[in-house]
Amino acid sequence: MAVLETRALMKHFGRIRAVDGIDITSGDGELLAILGPSGSGKSTLMRMVAGLEEPSSGDILVDGRSIVGIPPKHRNVAMVFQSFALYPHMNVRENIRFPLVARKVPEQEQREKVDWVTGILEIGDLLDRRPTRLSGGQMQRVALARALVRDPELFVFDEPLSSLDAQIRSQARGELRELHDRTQITTLYVTHDQLEALGLADRVAVVHNGRVQQIGSPRELYENPGNLFVAGFIGDPPMNLLNLGDTIVGARPEHLLLETDTSAEDVALNLDIEIEHLEFLGAEWLIYGAVSGGIPESERRQRVIGRLRQAEPPPMRAGEHRQFVIKNANARYFDIATGERKSTPEVALA
Amino acid sequence: MNAPSTSTRQGAAVPEGLRGRIGDALERPGVLGTVMLAPAILYIVAFVAVPFCIAIALSFSNATVGDPTIDSFVGLENFRAVLQQEAFVTALRNSVIVTIATVVGIVVLATIAVELLARDFRGKRLVQVLFMMPWAMPVALSAITWLWLLDSQFSPIDWLLLKVGVLGPGGPLGPAQHMYYLGREWLGLGSVVFLDIWRTLPLATIIVLAGRLSIPRERLEQAQIDGASFMRILFRIIVPALAPVLIVAILFTALLVIGEMSSVALLTRGGPGHSGQILPYWAYLKGIESGDLAQGAAISLFLFPVLAAAAIVALRFASRLHRD
Amino acid sequence: MNRQARKTSFYAAVVLLVLFSFLPIIYAVITIFKKESELFTPGSNPFIYEQGATLEHLTYLFTNTQFPTFLWNSVVIGLFVVAITVLLAVPAAYALARLTGRWGESSGMAIFLVYLIPPTLLFIPLFRVVVWLNLANSIWALVVVLPTITVPFCTWLLLGFFRSVPRELDEAALLDGCSRFAAFRKVVLPQALPGIGACIVFAFSLSLSNYIYSVTFVSESASRNLSAGVPTELIRGDVYFWPSLMAATAIVAIPLGIAYGLLFDYLVRGFQSAESG
Secondary structure, three states: OOOEEEEEEEEEEOOEEEEEEEEEEOOOOOEEEEEOOOOOOHHHHHHHHHOOOOOOEEEEEEOOEEOOOOOHHHOOEEEEOOOOOOOOOOOHHHHHHHHHHHOOOOHHHHHHHHHHHHHHHOOHHHOOOOHHHOOHHHHHHHHHHHHHOOOOOEEEEEOOOOOOOHHHHHHHHHHHHHHHHHHOOEEEEEEOOHHHHHHHOOEEEEEEOOEEEEEEOHHHHHHOOOEHHHHHHOOOOOOEEEEOOOEEEEEOHHHOEEHHHOOOOOEEEEEEEEEEEEEEOOOOEEEEEEEEEOOOHHHOOOEEEEEEOOOOOOOOOOOOEEEEEEEHHHOEEEEOOOOEEEOOOOOOOO | OOOOOOOOOOOOOOOOHHHHHHHHHHHOHHHHHHHHHHHHHHHHHHHHHHHHHHHHHHHOOOOOOOOOOOOOOOOOHHHHHHHHOHHHHHHHHHHHHHHHHHHHHHHHHHHHHHHHHOOOOOOHHHHHHHHHHHHHOOHHHHHHHHHHHOOOOOOHHHHHHHHHOOOOOOOOOOOOOOOOOOOOHHHHHHHHHHHHHHHHHHHHHHHHHHHHHOOOHHHHHHHHHOOOOHHHHHHHHHHHHHHHHHHHHHHHHHHHHHHOOHHHHHHOOOOOOOOOOOHHHHHHHHHHHOOOHHHHHHHHHHHHHHHHHHHHHHHHHHHHHHHO | OOHHHHHHHHHHHHHHHHHHHHHHHHHHHHHHOEOHHHHOOOOOOOOOOOOOEOOHHHHHHHHOOOHHHHHHHHHHHHHHHHHHHHHHHHHHHHHHHHHOHHHHHOOOHHHHHHHHOOHHHHHHHHHHHHHHOOOOOOHHHHHHHOHHHHHHHHHHHHHHHHHOOOHHHHHHHHHOOOOHHHHHHHHHHHHOHHHHHHHHHHHHHHHHHOOHHHHHHOOOHHHOOHHHHHHHHHEEOOEEOHHHHHHHHHHHHHHHHHHHHHOHHHHHHHHHHHHHO
């Protein structure tokens, strides 16, 4: 259990500001996701917490004590790498024992810990194998075991699911969450996959251009994005963003409702959409269209995506026009100049 | 569920004292890097850089074996004396010819050898063993082997040529019964080149083969599917991909060959007269056997700018290829 | 070209290549056992034993010359040079690959600049250094000097090797509690063992091979190695003891050739890693 805090953390590489002032405080035992595209600074942030990079300025504290300047081996941080970084010349058991051997833990205790960790991650039958003979999922478990065996204060995960095949990713995600609930270790989970972040984390910090754009629970981020970047980054398909002159209106695909299904009050925007094509995804349909009415003439032909959570095909065909509405409760407004969220709509309709 | 009682939970603990401070200093990559690099650098400085400076100083002095102190500065006297000698032009010319010929020969043969050894075939092990032998011999011994093979009286090559009718009365290379490989100017140089190629080929082949095996299979298969002939694949795909590696091999080989004097020393002794002389051997003769250390150093120094220019060109070329 | 013809020409080329390398050695071996009388009769067939074979030259080599001493000296010098080379080159290569930032990484080719200084330039002042260290005329002169030839090359080779080990392994070891040096020793070094093996082979062969330093720094017979000793012992003025000379050559070449040949794929792999850097 530990509380991780960063204060005004900065990292420059020459003129490039990889991390440009980050203040985060984690909860005790929380799984905090650091979500951002490549180049956002999330990897640099993670490496500074692990001790692999020194900050240019700012501070990092664990339970109130600064750890800046302390080499990785003296920090109680364990890391799981994207490529797992298992030692190829050692078998699984030796890999897991390695952190204990390096820290000169007595033999008896080593054995206990290895047994404990092997039990939790169910890798008992892999102990004598070499890493080259493990599947992706197995390697991940061994990497987790090696990190866990030290009983660290802080876990750092570097995109741990990205090397796995798509099919096992959901299952692996679930197992990671279970592991976290069991061990209650404060975890920093770095990823570019917003689905992973939303599904796994207690809270998500969205990072872009070296700064935190917004931090909050997955639901908060999804329902109340604080700026355009967060709005467009979270959600798949992303939030529809309609340019209306000096304001941008955002609405999630599932919030594009057929006019025929909705009552007239509470409507923020009434759009005439020309359907371009429909996509069947098993549990839902995606509707791709272009706006041909309901907003100023100059802004038409913007593209939107709607989502219908049903298996039966929606009552429309490509080429047809339909009226879709966005309710007030679901509309989000953003200032065009700053990208920040606005609360009052001054929307020009046509 | 909690872990068993633990001695690893230390928090951010830092050891105290001098030992701790040294340990922490060594944690910093710059410090540890310097410490690990230092022995090699010190050694090279002591045994290469310092002697190099002494050699330069020697070339500006009048040191001899009898009086080896560097006490007087004679300016460019030694260099002038060297340039005025007829042997210099010959030696320089020969050094250049021998190097270029050797390098060309090695590149051509290595490329062929690499194409053969890049494939699997029966008996490859045996071929590898036999192929490596020329390089497994110390240089002096391989020179002696060829000395015997090219002997003016008992060369088996001559014997074969005679039997076949190429030598001897009526033969195209006759009417003499022997070729005197080592006693004639151009044949002598050719023998030196041949020896250098013969013994350096295995090393050059290994260097180039490593590069050749790194060419992704798909690239070659694609060319085959596209219908390219073997020659076209060789010249359009393999050689360009090998270019940086070839440059390493060439550079290394050239540096080895230029500096190596044992082939000439043992095969032709620079003869006949001075016609087969090369710079390093001439430097040795002047410096040690004639006793004029200063001139010997001056002669060797003439090699240096040539080598430096060639190396810089090669390095520039190689790094440009690397960037692509 | 049809399949069969291509196969035949392939094997023909292989045979030619082998003959190119090996014929001289075969001839050398044949010479070893030739009787003196037959050897120096002009016009006799150099390839067959018309007068029968003899072991006298081989015996002469081992009993009447200092060949065994030279052999021993070469081996001892070789082993020491290998040890020094490894001790200097391995840490230096790791430092350049990991610890010295960007300029260290691109120093690969620059290492070759050391070879720009030819031995014929260095041997005069180096001799002074050797004398000053009181090592002249002993095998230690060569042990101290030959690494100048082996260390740069081996450093280059190992640099490529260390570069091909993923950085994440170092970092995982650091996080697992190793000091930087322990991370090097326990995690990175074991990955580089093939490269170190290749280094050992090259360093040994380069040290065995050297002529100029061997001849100029050691004049005392008992301390000479093969390169310097064999020519001087077995060439007295104009008299060449050819069969014994050939025996000396073959005794060194054949075992080493077998060793290098069997290690061939391994050596190539060593270079592959070096060149990918």
